[in-house]
Amino acid sequence: MSDLQGGCALCQSTGGVLVATGPHWRVIRVEDPAFPAFYRVVWTEHVAEFSSLSGSARAECMSVVCAVEQVLLRVLRPTKVNLAALGNVVPHLHWHVIARFDWDSHFPQPIWGEAQRRVESATTRLAATLPELDHEVATAVGDLSCGD
Amino acid sequence: MSDLQGGCALCQSTGGVLVATGPHWRVIRVEDPAFPAFYRVVWTEHVAEFSSLSGSARAECMSVVCAVEQVLLRVLRPTKVNLAALGNVVPHLHWHVIARFDWDSHFPQPIWGEAQRRVESATTRLAATLPELDHEVATAVGDLSCGD
Numbered sequence: 001m002s003d004l005q006g007g008c009a010l011c012q013s014t015g016g017v018l019v020a021t022g023p024h025w026r027v028i029r030v031e032d033p034a035f036p037a038f039y040r041v042v043w044t045e046h047v048a049e050f051s052s053l054s055g056s057a058r059a060e061c062m063s064v065v066c067a068v069e070q071v072l073l074r075v076l077r078p079t080k081v082n083l084a085a086l087g088n089v090v091p092h093l094h095w096h097v098i099a100r101f102d103w104d105s106h107f108p109q110p111i112w113g114e115a116q117r118r119v120e121s122a123t124t125r126l127a128a129t130l131p132e133l134d135h136e137v138a139t140a141v142g143d144l145s146c147g148d
Numbered sequence: 149m150s151d152l153q154g155g156c157a158l159c160q161s162t163g164g165v166l167v168a169t170g171p172h173w174r175v176i177r178v179e180d181p182a183f184p185a186f187y188r189v190v191w192t193e194h195v196a197e198f199s200s201l202s203g204s205a206r207a208e209c210m211s212v213v214c215a216v217e218q219v220l221l222r223v224l225r226p227t228k229v230n231l232a233a234l235g236n237v238v239p240h241l242h243w244h245v246i247a248r249f250d251w252d253s254h255f256p257q258p259i260w261g262e263a264q265r266r267v268e269s270a271t272t273r274l275a276a277t278l279p280e281l282d283h284e285v286a287t288a289v290g291d292l293s294c295g296d
Contacts, residue, residue, distance in 0.1 A: 049221065049229055051214035058214065059207055066199035066206070073197065080239060081197055084232035088248060088256035091228060100236060108236035112258040 005046040010092040015042060020138040024057065025064055027141055029134060030096075035111055036123040036130060037076055037099035039068050039137060048091040065095045067140040072099040075128050075136055079107065101125070153194040158240040163190060168286040172205065173212055175289055177282060178244075183259055184271040184278060185224055185247035187216050187285060196239040213243045215288040220247040223276050223284055227255065249273070 005011045016028030019039065030038040041064045047053065053061060069081045078099035085095050100107055105119045123130065153159045164176030167187065178186040189212045195201065201209060217229045226247035233243050248255055253267045271278065 049217060050210075050231060051217040051221070051229075055207070055211075058210055059203070062198075062206055062210060063203075069197060069199040073199070080234070080236050081199075082232070082234045082236070083198060084230070084234070084258075086228070086230045086232070086258055088228050088230070088258070110232075110234055110236070110258065110260040112261040 005092070008046055008092050009090050010042055010094060011046055015094075016040060017134070019134045020141045022064065022141065022144075024060060027064065027068060027137060029130065029137075034105050034119065034122055035098055035100075037072055037078070037126060037133060038111075039072075039097045041065050041068065041095040041097065043093040045093075047093050048087060050085050050093060053093070061093075061095070063144050064141050065097055067144060068097045068137055071133070071136045071140045072097065075133060076126055082110065084110075153240070156194055156240050157238050158190055158242060159194055163242075164188060165282070167282045168289045170212065170289065170292075172208060175212065175216060175285060177278065177285075182253050182267065182270055183246055183248075185220055185226070185274060185281060186259075187220075187245045189213050189216065189243040189245065191241040193241075195241050196235060198233050198241060201241070209241075209243070211292050212289050213245055215292055216245045216285055219281070219284045219288045220245065223281060224274055230258065232258075 014028060016030045019029050020027040024044050026042050028040050030040060032038050043061055072078055072081055076099050079102045080100045082098040082100055083095060098111060105115050105117060106113055109116060162176060164178045167177050168175040172192050174190050176188050178188060180186050191209055220226055220229055224247050227250045228248045230246045230248055246259060253263050253265060254261055257264060
């Protein structure tokens with residue numbers, strides 16, 4: 001498929017705060033006050049399903065996902081990291097990488113589930129500012145070192 | 149970590165209909181009448197986060213996930229496949245692999261989101277029976293051929 005598909009939101013716009021760009025992907029941060037440590041790894045080529053990628057492309061993609069995950073684990077010490085490639089609304093391959101905390105509004109439910117509690121100012125509870133976190137993510141995906 | 153952790157549901161029980169077993173993983177089918185084509189790839193070792201795996205283990209794990217995904221795409225022609233590793237409730241690495249259809253009860257919401265419509269007998273709408281689907285999945289993950 002071509003790199004740019006008419007009508008695809010992730011072909012036509014960045015989709016969030018641009019944190020890093022690689023040869024076949026970009027990392028953006030989703031601006032969600034309830035889940036402030038929420039990144040997406042967007043594959044540049046317009047493909048819908050992860051298994052459409054070649055083995056080497058899948059490895060590259062998951063290395064980026066893992067690099068983001070490891071920054072979240074190291075810097076924020078979350079209760080859990082959630083990974084998901086859904087794409088029901090925007091069928092252009094993108095991985096959600098979300099730091100979850102036992103105090104967040106939905107834990108242990110998925111962020112798409114029912115809220116469990118009211119939480120004010122989630123961003124200020126993080127162990128780093130979002131610019132600091134973005135910087136760490138950008139550095140890590142630049143290295144693509146993720147434990148290999 | 150050890151392979152068996154006390155108190156972990158996925159260390160202590162299969163977790164669903166056992167479809168296939170590999171050297172480091174098993175594939176189970178979740179018995180969910182609303183989402184009948186719902187498989188999980190459970191990593192045998194008790195690790196919480198995907199990025200805790202080595203590069204080769206991650207590749208093996210995602211090859212299994214992709215093999216299941218490709219069976220769902222080929223046999224069922226779903227609108228989308230959803231992949232997720234959440235683990236907020238059971239922090240033992242397992243990948244959800246779920247065939248989604250534009251007619252299903254929650255589409256385009258994630259299965260954890262709000263129902264969009266009432267659907268009766270989702271299983272009978274599939275293009276294969278669940279035993280047929282299980283057989284295709286078991287064959288595919290046995291081959292681990294997933295497009296490489």
